[in-house]
Amino acid sequence: MKLEEVKALAEKVKSGTATAQEELALLQFLNKGVEEMRVFIKEVMSKSE
Amino acid sequence: MQFNFEKHIPEEEKPELEEEKTQEQFDAEILKEADKLGVSLAELQKDIESYGGVEKFKENFEKNYTDGGGSTYLQMNRAGERVSHMKSEERNRKSEAKGLAVIGGILTAITAVMVSSINQGGNIELENLRHPLEILQQEWNDGFMGKVGVGIVTFFATTGVGGFIGAIKQGIEARRTKRKRKTEELKFKMTGTEVK
Numbered sequence: 001m002k003l004e005e006v007k008a009l010a011e012k013v014k015s016g017t018a019t020a021q022e023e024l025a026l027l028q029f030l031n032k033g034v035e036e037m038r039v040f041i042k043e044v045m046s047k048s049e
Numbered sequence: 050m051q052f053n054f055e056k057h058i059p060e061e062e063k064p065e066l067e068e069e070k071t072q073e074q075f076d077a078e079i080l081k082e083a084d085k086l087g088v089s090l091a092e093l094q095k096d097i098e099s100y101g102g103v104e105k106f107k108e109n110f111e112k113n114y115t116d117g118g119g120s121t122y123l124q125m126n127r128a129g130e131r132v133s134h135m136k137s138e139e140r141n142r143k144s145e146a147k148g149l150a151v152i153g154g155i156l157t158a159i160t161a162v163m164v165s166s167i168n169q170g171g172n173i174e175l176e177n178l179r180h181p182l183e184i185l186q187q188e189w190n191d192g193f194m195g196k197v198g199v200g201i202v203t204f205f206a207t208t209g210v211g212g213f214i215g216a217i218k219q220g221i222e223a224r225r226t227k228r229k230r231k232t233e234e235l236k237f238k239m240t241g242t243e244v245k
Contacts, residue, residue, distance in 0.1 A: 001154070003150060003153060003154055003157070006154045006157050006158055007157055009158075009161075010157045010158055010160070010161030011161070013161045013162060013165045014160075014161040014164045014165050014168075015165075016165060016168060016169070016224065016227075018165075018224075019072070019075075019228075020072045020075035020076050020079060020225070020228060021071075021072075021075050023075075023079055023221070023224065024075050024078050024079045024082060026158050026161065026162065027079060027082035027083060027086065027158075027162070028082055029154065029158055030082075030086055030155060030158045030159060030162070031082055031085050031086050031089055033151050033154050033155040033158065034086065034089040034090060034093055034155065035089060036148075036151045037093065037148070037151055037152060037155060038089075038092065038093050038096055040144070040147070040148035040151065040152075041093070041096060041097060041100065041106060041202060042096065042100065043144060043148075044106055044109050044110050044113070044114070044148075045100035045101060045105060045106060045109055046100070047109045047112070047113045
């Protein structure tokens with residue numbers, strides 16, 4: 001999902017106008033993002049070794 | 050007595066009902082995703098701790114992904130400055146751009162879910178977390194992406210996951226109830242019959 005799409009979904013969720021499907025999509029993005037963030041953190045942390 | 054709603058709805062209006070059925074499934078999945086997020090965030094915290102903590106992340110990130118003055122390579126390029134490209138730096142820049150894009154998306158998404166949950170449920174625990182996230186969002190908008198990278202890692206490393214997810218789930222439940230009520234009102238308008 002592109003950042004612009006995330007922003008659009010986020011705005012809908014924030015304003016309370018998102019459908020259940022849209023809310024689910026945002027949470028799924030969040031979960032995927034956290035997994036990718038774990039990979040990035042691992043990469044950063046292993047740099048000095 | 051169970052009311053057979055579908056039987057009384059004209060054929061052309063049935064898509065609404067099918068949508069509602071699916072919405073129930075979406076709602077169940079939303080709660081599952083929230084639980085999953087709780088597990089992922091707890092694992093993220095363990096990772097940060099086991100790799101050496103937030104300070105080590107900050108040190109490594111600043112040393113390897115910024116120009117030493119807090120600017121990331123990404124910002125330097127945006128400003129049009131020349132960066133000497135050793136092979137390793139090139140790799141760092143690419144991975145940094147990807148990592149920061151993910152972090153920006155996470156920040157936007159988690160702020161939205163949290164603000165919505167606060168609006169729905171007025172949870173005090175979330176209200177206390179709102180300000181740090183809004184500051185990060187502002188810094189992101191201002192282009193301090195490297196700083197936000199460190200900030201969001203710090204945020205996740207130091208926030209109590211259980212309470213956070215619990216509060217978010219309260220918000221989810223509130224939105225679910227609101228949607229359900231809306232659907233029931235629609236059913237009532239369509240049939241003039243209260244549905245249980």
